[in-house]
Amino acid sequence: MNLNKCSVPEETENQEDKIMKKVLSIILAMMMVLFAAAAFAAPATLASVKEKGELVIATSPDFPPFETLSGDGSVTGIEMELAAKIAEKMGVKLTVEQVNFDSILMGVMNGSYDAGISGFSVTEERKKNVLFTDPYCMAAQAIVVVEGSPIAAKADLEGKLISVQTGSTAELYCMQNGYNVESYSSNVDAQMAVQNGTVDAWVIDDLTAAEMVKANNKKEGKKLVVLSEAMTAEPYAFAFAKESGDLVEAINGYVHEMVADGTVAAIFEKYEAPYTAPEAAK
Ligand code: ARG
Numbered sequence: 001m002n003l004n005k006c007s008v009p010e011e012t013e014n015q016e017d018k019i020m021k022k023v024l025s026i027i028l029a030m031m032m033v034l035f036a037a038a039a040f041a042a043p044a045t046l047a048s049v050k051e052k053g054e055l056v057i058a059t060s061p062d063f064p065p066f067e068t069l070s071g072d073g074s075v076t077g078i079e080m081e082l083a084a085k086i087a088e089k090m091g092v093k094l095t096v097e098q099v100n101f102d103s104i105l106m107g108v109m110n111g112s113y114d115a116g117i118s119g120f121s122v123t124e125e126r127k128k129n130v131l132f133t134d135p136y137c138m139a140a141q142a143i144v145v146v147e148g149s150p151i152a153a154k155a156d157l158e159g160k161l162i163s164v165q166t167g168s169t170a171e172l173y174c175m176q177n178g179y180n181v182e183s184y185s186s187n188v189d190a191q192m193a194v195q196n197g198t199v200d201a202w203v204i205d206d207l208t209a210a211e212m213v214k215a216n217n218k219k220e221g222k223k224l225v226v227l228s229e230a231m232t233a234e235p236y237a238f239a240f241a242k243e244s245g246d247l248v249e250a251i252n253g254y255v256h257e258m259v260a261d262g263t264v265a266a267i268f269e270k271y272e273a274p275y276t277a278p279e280a281a282k
Contacts, residue, residue, distance in 0.1 A: 009186050043241030044114035046250050053095055055087045058113035060101035060185040062165075064211040066119045069098075079117050081267045082136065082258065083238075092239075100185055102167030106131055109241055113252075117199035119205060121169045121234035122197050131248050133255050134236030135278035136264050141170050142206040142230055144213060146192060147223040154229050160200035161195040170203040171233055187212070195222055205229060207273050235278050 011168045016099040040085045042048070059079065061069040067077040075096050085203050097113055104116040109129055121139065144256040150162060157179055166183040174181045182199050191212055193201040196199035204212070206226070213224045238255075240248050257262050259277060268275035 026061060032062075040077050041111040041132050043109070043111040043167070043243040044247055045244060046246040048088065049092055049114055049247060053092050055083070055090065055092050055115065056097060056113050057083050057115045057117045058097045058099040058104045058107055059060075059096065059116075059118040060104065061098055063119045063205075063208050064099070065207060065273045067117075069179060078267050078271050078273065079119065081270075082264065083115075084186045085258060085263065086251055086254050090250070092159060096164070101165055101187075102185065102204075106165075108239055112243060114244070116239035116245070118193060118241050119208070119236055120206075122237050123172070123234075125167060126239070129242070130239045131242055131244060132239055133238040133248055133252050134238045134261055136255050137236050137268070137280055139236055139277040140230035141173060141203050141234070142209040143227040144191075144202040144204060144209050144224055145200070146176045146197070147225050147226065149200070149225070151227070154231060157201060161198075163190040163199040163202045166191055168204075169232070171207070174203055192214065195224065203231065205234075211242070211273070 021177045044056075044110060051090065059067045059075060061067045061075045061077075061268070063077070065077055067075050067078045069074045075098065080096065083096070084094050099107060099113070099118075101118060102116055104128065105120075107113045116130070119139075120132070126132070143151070143154065143157065151157060159180070161180045161182055162174050163182050163184055164174055165187050166185050171181060171183055182193060184193060187204060190202055190204065193199045195216070200208075205265070209226045213226050217223045240250065240251075265275045265277070
């Protein structure tokens with residue numbers, strides 16, 4: 001009988017072999033899944049969008065008249081119509097993903113979405129991380145207060161508490177200018193905060209302010225007022241990953257076309273929103 005400790009009975013060797021093979025095949029399968037996920041998450045190019053036949057955009061539908069959730073769960077609004085037109089011009093289907101505003105740009109950068117279409121104001125800070133199309137309209141930040149509030153202008157905001165949306169230019173502006181800020185992930189909650197007196201004022205993009213205040217004032221309860229003094233002027237554009245240069249170039253062609261031929265203005269009119277063309281298009 002062989003008592004050499006190193007020798008392993010035939011059976012066990014087979015058993016170990018089998019286990020080893022199983023482990024290797026599991027590792028291989030895991031690697032394949034990871035590779036597939038990495039390939040899937042690569043930022044979009046013109047070719048990749050055309051190849052999959054789909055443009056996947058991310059939006060935060062708490063921003064009328066640009067994107068709102070309708071009764072059936074779909075997202076409607078000015079930007080959704082623009083996105084649908086762009087997809088149509090590209091000959092691809094449009095898929096709309098609903099995402100918290102402050103997570104959109106990260107998802108665009110890592111390739112989870114082809115574009116961020118969510119009332120994005122073009123800023124130098126954002127341009128470090130994403131590519132913007134040329135702007136299609138101009139907007140501004142507005143101040144909203146409850147009726148009868150002592151705040152009547154920007155100067156009255158000093159020392160007051162202001163609600164803003166997390167990750168928005170309103171948040172950035174208010175923080176950079178030394179205001180006391182309370183950030184909310186949803187605009188609906190930012191509005192609620194001013195309404196119930198948790199904060200003194202709400203800073204939000206002007207057209208959305210007008211729309212949300214109008215809807216609010218139709219209901220019972222405290223009325224809201226949009227102050228006439230705007231805080232900033234901001235161009236809106238669509239955001240893409242840095243790697244999506246050719247896609248942005250193609251979409252810029254459509255944006256210019258739609259600004260020039262009045263398509264954009266007509267969509268604003270449909271939503272009864274005053275349209276200010278971007279500086280470059282004037
Ligand atoms: N224009 C502002 C910004 O770029 C706010 C946009 C908010 N958009 C939204 N869908 N909630 O930060």
